[in-house]
Each structure stands twice: as structure tokens, then as C-alpha cells.
Amino acid sequence: MCGRYYVDDETVREIERRTGVSVSQLWKELRGERRDIYPSQSAVVLRAEKDHLGAEKMRWGFPGLQGRGLLINARAESALQKKTYRDSVLNRRCVIPAKGFYEWNGAKEKFAFESSEAPVLFLAGCFNRFESDKDKPAVRLHGTGGVHDEERFVILTTEAGGRAAQVHERMPLLLRTDEIRAWLLDGEETERLLHRGPEIELECKTDYEQLSLF
Numbered sequence: 001m002c003g004r005y006y007v008d009d010e011t012v013r014e015i016e017r018r019t020g021v022s023v024s025q026l027w028k029e030l031r032g033e034r035r036d037i038y039p040s041q042s043a044v045v046l047r048a049e050k051d052h053l054g055a056e057k058m059r060w061g062f063p064g065l066q067g068r069g070l071l072i073n074a075r076a077e078s079a080l081q082k083k084t085y086r087d088s089v090l091n092r093r094c095v096i097p098a099k100g101f102y103e104w105n106g107a108k109e110k111f112a113f114e115s116s117e118a119p120v121l122f123l124a125g126c127f128n129r130f131e132s133d134k135d136k137p138a139v140r141l142h143g144t145g146g147v148h149d150e151e152r153f154v155i156l157t158t159e160a161g162g163r164a165a166q167v168h169e170r171m172p173l174l175l176r177t178d179e180i181r182a183w184l185l186d187g188e189e190t191e192r193l194l195h196r197g198p199e200i201e202l203e204c205k206t207d208y209e210q211l212s213l214f
Contacts, residue, residue, distance in 0.1 A: 001073045002123070005101040006036045007044075008203045014120040015097045018177045021046060023055045023097075030057060037098075039072045043195040045125065045153055046095040048184040058094070058151045063130055075208075076124070076156040076173045076194045085154070088126035089190065094153050095180055096123040099113045100205075105166040109206070111167045122180055124173040124193065127153040161198030174200045 012027045028042045037043045039061045047056055061070030062084065071084065079085040098121045100114035115121050129149040160171040175183055176199070182189040 001157055001168070001170045002101050002103075003072065004036055004038055005096070005098040005123070005172075007097065008035050008099055008193055011097065011099040011120050012044075014118070015046075018120065019046065019053060020117075021055050021179060026055055026057055031147065033035045035099075039070050043096065043153075045127070046097065046122075046180065046184065047127070048083050048093070051185065053181065053184060056151065057114075058127055058153045060153060060155075062128065062152055063133075071154060073128070073157045074154045075170075076158045078127070079156060079194060083128060088128045088154075089156075089194070090187065092127050093184055093190070094127050095175060095183060096125050096153065096155055097121070098123055101172055103164065103171065105167045112163055112205040113171070113202045114205065118177075121172075121200070122175040122177065124156045124175050124183055125153045126156065127151050156194070158196075158198065162202055163204045164198070164202055169206070171198065174198065176200065178187045 007027070012024055015021065015023050023044050030042050030044065037060065042057050042059050044055055045058050046053055048054070061072045064071055074082065074085045075197045079089045099119065100112050100121060101123070103111050103113065105111065129151055129180065132148045156173040158172045158173045160169055164171040175193070180195065183193055
């Protein structure tokens with residue numbers, strides 16, 4: 001799975017260089033000096049805007065069943081068979097840029113994974129619109145006026161490969177830079193990319209001595 005990822009200023013510059021999409025202002029509005037992105041927080045994601053790429057602020061996590069908890073990941077291999085995700089994957093795909101992501105092993109030790117070739121990773125995702133949690137207390141108090149929708153995303157995961165497989169059985173579905181437009185704009189490529197195995201070489205970083213085991 002992917003329960004946390006991180007972004008820094010260098011990552012933001014690299015996103016703009018590789019995609020041509022301006023994200024600096026959105027990043028400043030959201031993060032300040034904070035770099036780790038947790039579920040339920042807002043983040044910068046890439047999305048389709050008609051026939052070109054754009055960027056938007058979205059919150060991480062679909063509301064869980066009966067409004068309990070958050071759904072933060074979806075299995076890429078079965079997303080099209082799941083009612084919760086099918087329409088989003090077909091019509092509302094997104095890309096979540098990150099410098100790296102964290103995974104925890106069975107001993108609850110944290111490992112960070114980054115690309116061994118580039119200073120940015122592109123995680124495949126999808127999004128949908130939901131009633132804003134922030135509006136609910138006001139709705140209960142004053143009635144139905146003032147309700148707003150907000151866009152939320154989930155990160156698609158696939159079977160882990162390489163070093164990541166030695167820490168956890170799942171990892172984010174990673175896209176190469178030249179696959180971003182296909183994922184966002186070309187519906188005919190969706191299913192192929194969903195079922196593609198890990199292709200990006202990752203390096204593992206940790207504060208633990210166990211790194212020598214890799």
C-alpha cells in the first residue's frame with residue numbers, strides 16, 4: 001500500500017521541468033515548509049484539462065463506507081471491477097507527483113523509496129467529487145445551505161517489485177514521464193497501464209541498519 005509520501009522544493013521544480021505544468025503556487029498555498037503528505041491532507045495532483053495537462057489541489061482519500069474512515073489506495077488490477085473506483089478510473093484519472101514514498105515492514109520499521117534515476121516519481125491515481133467534511137457541522141446546525149463538493153483522490157497500487165517487495169507486498173503504480181499524458185488523456189491506454197508491472201528502479205533509504213540486507 002502507500003500510506004504516506006513526500007515532496008520538497010526540488011521536486012516541485014522537477015515536476016514543472018518534466019511536465020510543463022506550473023505547480024509552484026499551489027505548492028506554496030498548501031505545504032509551507034512541510035514535506036510529508038498524509039491521508040486526509042490536500043496535495044497537488046496533475047489532471048487532464050480538456051486536451052492538455054493541468055494541476056489542482058485535492059484531498060487524499062475517498063470517504064469510507066457509511067462515512068467511516070478513508071479509502072486511500074485502490075488495487076490497480078481490480079479497480080475497474082470495483083463500483084467505488086470504476087467510473088473514476090475510466091473518466092477521472094490523475095497523477096500524484098512525489099519525491100518518494102514510505103513503506104513499513106512487518107516490524108513497523110519505516111523505509112523510504114525514491115527513483116534511482118530521477119528526482120521525482122509519478123504515482124497513478126483517480127479522483128471523484130464528494131461532499132466536503134468541513135460543511136457537515138454547519139449543515140447539521142443551520143440546514144442544507146452552503147454545502148460544497150470537493151475533489152478527492154486515491155493512489156493506485158500494484159504488486160511490489162525489486163527492493164520494495166522485500167519490505168511490503170504492495171507499492172504505488174508508478175508512471176514514466178512519457179506515460180503521463182497517456183494515463184491522463186488516452187482512455188485506450190488505461191487498462192494496459194493498470195496491469196503493467198513495476199518498471200521503475202527504486203532505491204531504498206532508511207535510518208535502520210537493516211538497509212544492508214538489501
